Amino acid sequence: MTTTDAHPTTTIEADPDVPTVRMVREFDAPRELVYRAHVDPELVRQWMGPHSIAMDIEVWDMRTGGEYRYTATRDGEEIAHFYGAVHRVDENERIVQTFGFEEMPDAVSLDTLTFHELPGGRTRLEALSVVYDFEARAGMLASGMEVGVDEGYAALDDVLARLGGAAERA
Incomplete structure (x- = not known):
């Protein structure tokens, strides 16, 4: 379990x-916005991963039968390459995809993201x-995933706050 002072617990x-690895995080934003921030490549680029990493998205087709591919860069240097197939998308409810990391080819995962609507316009993801096996999971957990998740979700909180404010002004 992880937490920061300014953001909810992951x-x-x-x-x-x-x-398996199970992650749960609540957001102070409606389910539609949290979902949108996962499927819109311009929004994903603003929050996914640790603060020290930028994303160069080559493909981002978040629909049933789609795919994605992006490169993580630090100070302009490529450091990791990610890819996956999108198996199922139920708008505002669920995304099922594979997640691959070229630098660790045996650590491909099947990921299911479920977006739960909560009272008060909040969302639990x-x-x-x-x-495949415990060794692959150990590699996944040892890769610094926790930092990327914590920093990414904190940035997502900021993106969602901006989107919510824009929606209120519209």
Whole structure:
């Protein structure tokens, strides 16, 4: 479990019996905005990953049967390459995709992101990643994923606040 003073808690759990990672995070924004921030490449670019990383999105086709590919850069240098296939998208409710990392080819995961509407215009995001074996999961957890998740979700809070403010002004 992780938390920061300015942002809600992100829970990251590794099941001891099954090679999965489950993450849960609540956002002070309506489900439609949280979902939009996951499927709109211009918004994704603003929040995903650690602060020290920029994203160069080559493909971002978040629809059933779509795909994505992006490169993470730091100070203009390519440091990681990510890709996946989008298996199912239920608008504002769920995304099922694979997640691959070229530098760790055996650590491909099947990820399900579920967007739960909460009272008061809030959203709970649950993400479940299933990997091939415990070794692949250990590599995933050791990769610095927690920092990227925490910093990314904190940036997502800021993006959602801007989107919410823009929606209120419209």
